[in-house]
Amino acid sequence: MTPEELKARYGNLILNLSIALEAGDETAFTSQLNSIVRERDDGVWLQLRKLTSDLGTALERFQLDSRLVDLAEKEVPDARHRLDHVLKMTDEAAHKTMDLVEQSGPLADRISNDAKELSELWQQFRSRQISPEDFRQLLDKMEVFLDDVRNTSDELRRNLAEVLMTQGYQDLSGQIIRGVITLVDEVEATLGHLVSLATSHSSKDNDIDKFRESRGHGPAVPGINHGNVVNGQQDIDALLSGLGI
Amino acid sequence: MSKDLRFLVVDDFSTMRRIIKNLLHDLGYPNVAEADDGNTALPLLQVGNIDFLITDWNMPGMPGLELLKAVRSDPKLAKMPVLMLTAEAKREQIVEAAQAGVNGYVIKPFTAVTLKEKLDKILEARAAAK
Numbered sequence: 001m002t003p004e005e006l007k008a009r010y011g012n013l014i015l016n017l018s019i020a021l022e023a024g025d026e027t028a029f030t031s032q033l034n035s036i037v038r039e040r041d042d043g044v045w046l047q048l049r050k051l052t053s054d055l056g057t058a059l060e061r062f063q064l065d066s067r068l069v070d071l072a073e074k075e076v077p078d079a080r081h082r083l084d085h086v087l088k089m090t091d092e093a094a095h096k097t098m099d100l101v102e103q104s105g106p107l108a109d110r111i112s113n114d115a116k117e118l119s120e121l122w123q124q125f126r127s128r129q130i131s132p133e134d135f136r137q138l139l140d141k142m143e144v145f146l147d148d149v150r151n152t153s154d155e156l157r158r159n160l161a162e163v164l165m166t167q168g169y170q171d172l173s174g175q176i177i178r179g180v181i182t183l184v185d186e187v188e189a190t191l192g193h194l195v196s197l198a199t200s201h202s203s204k205d206n207d208i209d210k211f212r213e214s215r216g217h218g219p220a221v222p223g224i225n226h227g228n229v230v231n232g233q234q235d236i237d238a239l240l241s242g243l244g245i
Numbered sequence: 246m247s248k249d250l251r252f253l254v255v256d257d258f259s260t261m262r263r264i265i266k267n268l269l270h271d272l273g274y275p276n277v278a279e280a281d282d283g284n285t286a287l288p289l290l291q292v293g294n295i296d297f298l299i300t301d302w303n304m305p306g307m308p309g310l311e312l313l314k315a316v317r318s319d320p321k322l323a324k325m326p327v328l329m330l331t332a333e334a335k336r337e338q339i340v341e342a343a344q345a346g347v348n349g350y351v352i353k354p355f356t357a358v359t360l361k362e363k364l365d366k367i368l369e370a371r372a373a374a375k
Contacts, residue, residue: 161357164267168354171258172332175303216303219332219353229334233359236339236350243343245350 009039057197064194071187078224079180085221086173093169100159100166107152114145175218250368251276255286255300255312256330261353265299265330268357272364283307287315290322297364302331302338310338310345317346326367330355 001009013036020028121138124130130138220226230236252274254265259281266277278295280286282304289295298316302309309329316322328349329342339350348370349363 161268161271164264165354165357167260168264171256171261172353174258175332215305215308216331216333216338217335218303220334226335228336230336230339230352233352233355236352239336239339240343240350243340245343245348 010036013039061194061197064190064197067190068194071183071190075183076187079183081224082176082180082221085223086176089169089173093166096166097163100163104156104159107156111149111152114141114148118142118145172219176221179218248273249276250274250296251278251294252297252299253278253280253286253289253295255280255282255298255304255309257281257301257304257306261301265360268360271357272361281306283309283312283315286312290316290325291319293321295325297367298325298327299330300327302329302333302342310342313342313345313347326371328363328367330360 013032017029017032017036020032118138118141121130121134121141124134125138217226220229230239252269254262254269254277256262256265262279262281266279269275269277278289280289283300284306286298286300287307290298298312300309300312307315309331313327313329316325316327326348327346328351329347330351330353332353333339334352342350348367351359351363
């Protein structure tokens with residue numbers, strides 16, 4: 001409080017107090033004395049309120065700070081690791097799909113070429129222009145071809161099933177990406193909250209927990225500690241059979 | 246084993262639903278309905294023409310575990326075979342699913358052989374119980 005403020009606040013009160021004292025007016029004196037005490041108490045309450053509010057802000061900021069530290073030290077590096085894993089998964093899936101396509105193309109070509117060759121002999125046979133030697137060849141080739149078509153079709157079918165299974169990466173990588181999006185949302189909300197704390201003392205919306213709400217953990221990512229996770233289907237089968245399932 | 250079984254596949258990723266649907270077709274089960282979470286799955290189940298439920302765990306809306314609990318607590322659906330097909334890998338979760346009454350649990354990524362094995366196992370156990 002500046003000397004001017006001090007004077008403005010207590011000057012009149014003290015003047016009135018000393019007038020009452022001079023006059024020997026006990027009622028007026030007591031009333032003025034009470035006013036002075038009340039004035040001083042009000043100042044204390046004001047200070048106390050401000051102190052409480054500052055303490056609240058500091059606590060809130062501390063809570064945000066520790067969340068930010070957690071985000072910066074653990075979850076952001078984790079997210080980077082997760083995205084690396086997504087990159088690896090999509091890369092592997094794309095290559096596996098292309099490998100299978102590349103394997104399958106020549107199989108289809110071979111059937112097509114063999115069929116073309118056979119159909120030339122077949123046309124000769126139909127127009128009765130085939131030599132006995134060529135006819136024997138036609139029969140042999142037909143037998144080999146039919147076997148080959150069956151086996152090759154099976155192989156193509158397996159390759160197609162494998163291509164299908166490989167697309168599962170989209171689900172797994174999608175879940176991981178969704179987790180990272182949630183994290184980015186939280187970083188944004190936390191930083192926004194911090195900015196509003198720095199600019200005003202009245203920010204109250206404490207909805208950080210909303211972002212931590214989880215409906216499952218998503219796929220386990222190698223290299224990230226997910227707690228007590230199973231190691232593949234065999235592990236699950238053992239666990240479940242222990243539970244009688 | 247009856248090939249007329251009607252399946253409901255619940256997963257929020259349409260790619261995964263497509264994969265499972267294709268695998269079921271290959272295994273000789275052409276009758277497959279789809280839903281993208283528990284909230285859309287339950288009404289389909291309650292209509293009453295589904296024989297087998299395959300569900301993911303981690304889905305927005307109603308997650309798979311909640312769906313499983315809802316199915317088990319509905320007298321009309323309580324005996325429905327339920328296979329969990331999910332990336333959720335924590336031991337506590339698998340135990341939780343088992344306690345909620347799951348009939349099988351397949352972890353993603355999975356193979357066609359694993360899916361067939363678990364389906365057959367559940368169906369054989371049900372046939373034996375009848």
